[in-house]
Amino acid sequence: MQRKRLNLHLRFQNMVIRVKAFFFVICCFLAVCAAAQVPAAIDFECNACPPAEALVKLSLQTKVNIAFNDRFFSRCSPVTIQARGASLPALLDQISACAKVSYKIDGDQVIFFRKALKYTLSGYIQDIETGERLIGAGIRSASDKGVGTVSNEFGFFSLKLDDGEHKIVVSFIGYRNENINLLLTSDRFATIKMRANSELPEVVISALPASDSRLHSVETQNNLSLNSLNALPMPGGEADLMRMAALQPGIQTGVDGVGGMHVRGGNADQNLILLDDVPVYNPSHALGLFSIFNPDMVSHARMWKGDFPARYGGRASSVVDIRTRDGDFRQYHANASVGLFASSLSVEGPLRRDRSAFLVAGRTTYFEPWIDFFSKRGNLITFSGDNAGYRFYDLNVKLNYVLSDRDRLYFSYYYGGDLFQNQFDQRYTDDAGLQTDRYTLNSNWGNNIAALRWNHVVSKNLFSNTTIRYSQFYYQSQLAFNSTFLYANGKTGTLADYGLLYQTFIRDWSGKTDFTYYPTDQATVRWGLSYTLHDFRPGAISVNFLQPGQSPTAIDSLANILDNNEQLGADEAEAYFDMEIRPSKNWRVEMGVNGSTFQIRNTGYRALLPRFRVLRSGPRGWTQWVGYHRNTQYLHQIGSFNISLPFELWVPSTPKVPPEQVWQLSLGIGKQHRKWGWQVEGYYKRLDRVLTFLTSNDALVTGGAEDASGWEDRVATGEGRSYGAELSIEKSFGSTTGSIAYTLSKTDRRFPDINSGETFPFRYDRLHDLKISLHQRIASWLSADLVWAYATGNPITLAGVKYTHQSPGNDLKREVYVFTEVNGYRLPAYHRLDVAFNARFTSGRVRHGFQLGVYNAYNRYNPFYLYLDGRSGEKGKAIQYTLLPILPAFRYEIKL
């Protein structure tokens, strides 16, 4: 008990005497009148009377029974009253003003009772060893059921409790529950320290929202469990947060991750992905195979598929809020991991013990051997070329400094990118000689992200956070072309020699401030505002003729695009008000409004977006909820493929390109019963003014990137809808845990400029989507994980018929493939099985972790793209491209 008290840092100086019983004093009984009436106007005088005496006198005078405990007025001074024609309540108020009491009048009875005193318990919840603030930890009073809260994004909480003794229970996944006996006689500010489980943490591969069911029956967000993140089998053993997120129902990804994440039929650019509160424009490496989030850095991750709070704006479909770890305030640590594709190293420790800490993590890859391996497999997409290479890298830095108990500074920085180079030759021979065309491509892209945040506890129930943010995404590609000719006589000549540089970026500077206010134990109010200065360069191409005088007409047109080095600026301001009310133990109401303005080229857009959600928690673990939200989006990603590849352009809404708008209605029911839980949620989502890019006829392709000239006139605006039902079943406790996530959905699009204006299936429309995750704890140090995913094949546009277009007398002719319907065919179903064994053990102070497994265990050749061979002579013969065949998964981690 002594240790616990020390750990809890809750020392209470002043003890008060507990009131054990009420003594009711009957002042006077006037027996004659059976049913006395309370006089409307009373003349009453009392000079320097103690309140108790005054009440007795009033009772006698008015023949009204007044019941009270004389201890209520023990600290009151005598009162003097001289009233003429006063009402009874007025006199009662006057007499009892000195005491914290209230009363109830019932006929000729007045009963006094003591007002319950409320005090605020506020502070932070953090790890006892590292000082890491714990996000989303539950804190509740076991003695006052239904009163509880969760720590916010910075580990802060504020809880209003009645005065007196409480048993406080603090819980967090992966940590031991802390039970605190607390005598609350005044407002308290405390830092609650929790101890992590030393054993292999319980892995909950959750398809259900993770939450403390006693606090919130169903959370609107999914807390993505980091324990399961490291346990899940991933390609090469590289733990990946976004792949884990994709195990939730309602979330579709492109094949093996390429093509972005699509939440309930939304586009990939409609996901607001935040890293320490900073929007991330390109969340993936290797075109989507891996995410940019180094697992060593991630402290907490949450995801909303809809109904997200008003404090999140700017994207239309979903929110992924990722917070990085603070670093250890007390000890130095190093963590290294080696996988098949990548290795990482992180170092953390105190800069000043208990005052400041740092955390630095880096990650890099070694793909070249794998590229060589895959290049020899003709049926896989490969990096063709004689000298191809690819790698990605990440660097994360986190610094934080405790200014005081109520103030803290954080600095977060991320720098990461991808590098791809390829060189190949094409040779043509004729009688005159040999022509050699050499293409050299160097592409690099990545993010620069920084945030400086200041947390300030304004008062016991008001918390503020102010952030300055910077986010940049860039893509750059250099293509060099050299054409030489070796004549039959042995002489050589240069036919062409020029370089092409393509650049695009989006850059944001922004500031925001957020407040969280806890007015009562039944309400949490948030408000805030932000301003963002956007800087866009949708795409600029410059041409450099390496040979003086080289100006063939085909290239000359490129040179003109130098004039299209378009750079756009835009201002975005946002304000929100968010409120969560718990009117009773079983009801919770979340409502808010997000207002925003977007200013560009003397054109302004405004939006006022309501968010609303009601939850009811019934008996025996039942929960029902309904929600509605509207979102608007001023930024869009467009490109030749419309599948959110890094060289697709981020562009703003302009007078020609209006903001996208989305509204969604969802309705759900769920039940939690012992180890099992399930929920079903239906939704209907409407996307207005959704965008797609129309490929230009003579697209200037530089490593996949397309010239952005005239992009505003090449954007098609349409509409879309998505509706479906999501089923989640989960077993969260025991040695065998797991989840089943099934989605039945339909998503379509309609653009006046595409498919003759007819509705067609969305590129990632999948009727069935099933993900099964199993975790088997074999021993305290050993576990096995299995993931099986199945999805209806993606729609694809294929032609069954072709003909030749040629006008009479015209030499020009063209083979026309009759694509009768956009996305009218389906690729074969996608499915794969991943298996991994995870072992963790400790040797002295060193922790070891192994993962050994296999991704796509039965080597399913899931079609990434299908190309019908129009000259094969065989019906249905197609060339199928597969991204990831069977891949081993191996990772070794060591923590010091």
Added chain:
Amino acid sequence: MKHRLSYLPRFILIAFIFLVQCAREVTIDIPEEETRIVAVCHFTPGETFKVKVSLSQPVYDSGDPVIPEKVDLTLAKEGAFIDKLYAATSDDGQLYWESRDLAEPGVAFSITARVDGMKTIYATSAVPPHYPVAPVQIKPADISETILSDGRRLLNVPLELHLEQLPEKNPFFAFSLKHDVDVLQNVGGEWVTDYTYEGLPTNYSADGRTLSLLYDLSEPVVLISDKFWSEDHRTLYLDAKIPYDPAKHEKPRRIYVEWRTLSEEFYRYHLSIARQGSTLPLSDPDAVYNNVQDGYGNFSGYSVEVEMVELPF
């Protein structure tokens, strides 16, 4: 420990079941599409209707398209039969079908084609009202020259194709540029035209926005996206590029500007084909616009004017 290990066989069994049942080959089933008549005809006032007829092929057919020799092809005006087209052969030996009647503006023409064993096809269209461009003016001071590495010269001629009146809807236009180059010879100290290269196709350049909204077609014209005319854009700025060789006494002489006002059928058909022409493997092709009932191809009208501009050079 023993109890926990008892779960292991169950775990492995589940994995094994998936391993066995899910490993199978992928097959693509492309539905069989019936062969249909393909008719291609673009008509303009003052000219006869010339219709190229062929048959569609399965997409995997590597052979040339079948050109039916027996076609019953009739022409109707405002729904009334006016002509039966006859077979003709072009200079390069292509078989096509031609009318005796001439196309007229603002009148709905339709064709019906029958081939034995095929569904009869039917298509209709009309020539739209013409929206001309203002007379093209070329200022000598704006013309510039670039010396190419092979000694030739490249003449850069700025052109402004200005639409004086823009239709309220369906601003569907196309253009083409051609030029003549004279080859001179010295006759008695005076340079005179020896012969002329006529109707050479003229390359052009433009700003990025303009280029991105132009589509090369399988017709000798360039399609202008209707979005080009947004925000009251009325003028198409082009730089005509005319190479010539002074060493061979060549001299650019004139430019022909062909300006077409397109029917909706012409515009949408060719735009949809142009959009499916991307070679990017993951790009989404668009469905082909088709106004030929029970068949494929296109039957569409356009109006045209050609302006000849002498080069002040």
